[in-house]
Amino acid sequence: MDCVDTLKAAGYTVLATSPKEGSMAAHQLDPQKKTALVFGNEHAGVSEELIEAADGLVHIPMFGFSESFNISVAASILLHQLRTQVEPAALPDFYLSEEERFQLRSRWYRDIVKNSAIHERQFFSTFEQEG
Missing domain, CATH: 3.40.1280.10 (SPOUT methyltransferase, trefoil knot domain)
Known part of the structure; x- marks a missing residue:
């Protein structure tokens, strides 16, 4: 398992x-x-x-x-x-850090969007062109 x-x-x-x-x-x-x-x-x-x-x-x-x-x-x-x-x-590390939350949310988005790698590349290429 x-x-x-x-x-x-x-x-x-x-x-x-x-x-x-x-x-x-x-x-x-x-x-x-x-x-x-x-x-x-x-x-x-x-x-x-x-x-x-x-x-x-x-x-x-x-x-x-x-x-x-x-x-x-x-x-x-x-x-x-x-x-x-x-x-x-009052456990200090019970909640996820901002970074952990970001990583989990990003992974979830990638898992639910078909062809997420293509969308992500397109997004970043557009972002780089504007910047």
Whole structure:
């Protein structure tokens, strides 16, 4: 699992979301750790292969007959939980720097625009001609 290996090499703890026995509750997440959360689909959840590759499991405590939320709700709840734990801790490097934000946004733009390299070359050539 290249993605998991890359995240672990970068110092992340990889946690798969799962209601399986032995998983930690969402409020037990450590905001001091770099954490990558893995969400499965609404029917099958996270694959067994990924569960085995992960450092641990995390779940959202639930009551009643449901065992899971849909993926967007689960992601929202877990991210909110982390955010509420981080704010009182005032972690200095929790938020992305301006440079990190720029790099992520640039990568995202390149990924969503067809033939982005062509557009980028055209943009910079126009920019250089004007300057």
